[in-house]
Amino acid sequence: xxxxxxxxxxxxxxxxxxxxxxxxxxxxxxxxxxxxxxxxxxxxxxxxxxxxxxxxxxxxxxx
Numbered sequence: 001x002x003x004x005x006x007x008x009x010x011x012x013x014x015x016x017x018x019x020x021x022x023x024x025x026x027x028x029x030x031x032x033x034x035x036x037x038x039x040x041x042x043x044x045x046x047x048x049x050x051x052x053x054x055x056x057x058x059x060x061x062x063x
Contacts, residue, residue: 018062027053
């Protein structure tokens with residue numbers, strides 16, 4: 001299996017009164033996962049996400 005590099009980026013900001021916001025991007029450049037012929041029926045490595053790039057936003061409130 002060939003080597004693949006995935007680049008992720010994330011940022012967190014803490015507001016007053018226990019509010020925290022976290023945002024990020026996984027697999028910024030949309031690198032395709034390697035094909036794994038043993039992972040039938042999807043044939044993608046279990047260590048990668050076949051959806052390629054994905055975004056997330058998390059809000060956390062502490063009391």
